[in-house]
Amino acid sequence: VIRDVGRVSGLGYGFVDRIAKMVPFEIGMTLTKALEESDDLANAYKNEADVTDLINMCLSLEGCARNAGKHAGGVVISPTVLTDFTPLYCEQGSTSVVTQFDKDDVEAIGLVKFDFLGLRTLTIIDWAVRNIKARHADQQDLDINRVALDDEAAFTLLRAAETTAVFQLESSGMKDLIKRLQPDSFEDIVALVALFRPGPLQSGMVDNFINRKHGREEVSYPDAQYQHESLKPILEPTYGIILYQEQVMQIAQVLSGYTLGGADMLRRAMGKKKAEVMAEQRAVFEKGALENGVDSELSMKIFDLVEKFAGYGFNKSHSAAYALLSYQTAWLKSHYPAEFMAAVLSADMDNTDKVVILIEDCHRMQLEVLTPNINRSIIKFSVPSETQVLYGLGAIKGVGEAALEGIIEERNNNGIYKDLFDLCRRVDGRKVNKRVLEALIKAGALEELGPNRASLMARLRDAMQGAEQFQKNASVGQDDLFGSAGEDDNIAPINEVTVAEWEEETRLTFEKDTLGLYLTGHPIERYEKELRKFTDCNLGALADQSDLASGAGGGYMSQRNAKSYKLAGLMIGMRVRKTKTGGKIVSAVLDDRTARVEVRIFEEKFEQYNYLLNKDKLIIVEGKVIYDDYFGGYRITADVIYDITEARQKFASRLEINLTENKNDHSIVQQLNQVLNPFREGSCPVWINYTRNDVVAKLSLSDDWRVQPSDELINRLDKLAGEDNVSVVY
Structure with a gap:
């Protein structure tokens, strides 16, 4: 509500953003509660008139309906016109009609509702294929849906667990599971997707599956003591393990003569575990098995096994659909790494934490990530050669898409930009203003237009003034006595100042301000050799630590049994929130170029080490590390924090x-x-x-x-x- 009111009131973005960030980030937070819990917000409300007016307006509007919500992919189907069943609504300025009933009411009145959900991975695959076709004349007919499902290069990449950016297979726990399973067929990838869930991981099914695949455990259908030959064709692809819901239905159909509809009812009953329904199904299963000549004792033992595993069963059609996308992304990464990584980086360009990990993965694959270039880059990441990825101009913060489209269109129409003045002269100064040009210089996008970034910044004012004068002269048509003026006659001489390049620290700080990360270096580099002497690993290598990869959960047991690590990185962000008991928890982010990790600091430790917690300062944190599935990353809970001087004294x-x-x-x-x-x-x-x-x-x-x-x-x-x-x- 603060951002909405601020925008409508015409208040500056920076001012509104500062106030909005003072509100604690918690579910169920209200402004009244925030004023009690956030000292910064309370002080600003008390002492700054603009803040007081803003918050008072917000307090009067908070809780009002902001807009009519709608499901982005929900489609309702009716046998006759929709208005026979539900009132409709069309938002002002929109052509999209929605039902006034919500999803539950729509189903209650008997209409069919489908959810059509978009998947970003499909966009990534499409972009990667376009990148391939743009660079490879022999791949114009490439159809990703027709690639062979037994490609050796793709499976080599999978078995090595080089699956960063591979759909569904990139988490730490999944990489560990891949290393243990060593998939060598598409069926194994389908199984991977189904196995990597809390139920199978905690039940021991995963260990049984892996041991049976590698011949360390006898394969039985489904159990060594209780087997039936009719179940072998059903369970053979999963080494006798009941892994999929479809297998539960097939077993009921083959062993006890269930119809497919009846088998689906059995599957649902097993999932819900209702005692009276299960008693009825047990009797039906036993009777059907007897009619098929299967002994009652054997059929009931198999029923018990099916019931046990049905709770963990996963829908195979769902798993296979996901596995196909997993395989396709693995195929693209193994055969066309630059084109694939450019597509993934383009899709994630707004998620800086993810971009850091992806760029490090590029370095691991010997792909060079080039700084953005005003004469070569497009809005998305692109591929100048098979070993290079060129940064996209769209990833530069503070540069709008309209400005970039104008820059690229002018370049395409009239050739590359020769120098800074040429750029200023040819673009629309209303869209490509001083702030945009400064961001481009700081990001390194204009490096080839001058001797260095510092000199470009020093020349900027004169270049903009010269360009403005040129455009004024051109607009009034300054001609000489004998005809039209030549282009160069409208150009006033520009003072081309040359100064020493910025210090590395300054250059990297500007890169981080505009790209969200350090690209041409990292402040931690000069400490790396030293840090290796007393830290356990870099942040990116946490994914390779076996004690962090087992299991798919980051709950209480994981925290209690977690191993302690010493990790180092630059503290690039910090947020303080209050707990229900009134205490403080600090969430900070560590960055060491290879990855980013959340640091959780409780109030007692925060009070003890607060003097060390400064933005972009190198700190060393000692504490327990877990993988947090909810946030999809690692988290260290700080026990001890050092700066580099204290760490040297200690170690x-x-x-x-x-x-x-x-x-x-x-x-x-x-x-x-x-x-x-x-x-x-x-x-x-x-x-x-x-x-x-x-x-x-x-x-x-x-x-x-x-x-x-x-x-x-x-x-x-x-x-x-x-x-x-x-x-x-x-």
């Missing part, structure tokens, strides 16, 4: 300095004293490898000279001793 054995004294300069000891002195009172020992023309010595300074090994100290020592002569030894 390093010493700070070692290689010091060479020049025979003409004897002041180096004094200079060392001046550098170390401000950082004393730490706990890290200092060793000096001292070299002079006539002597070499290893010196260990006394405990009085223990230091805090901060980045600032190491930078100062680098200047004194030279690069690569200072190291933290673990």
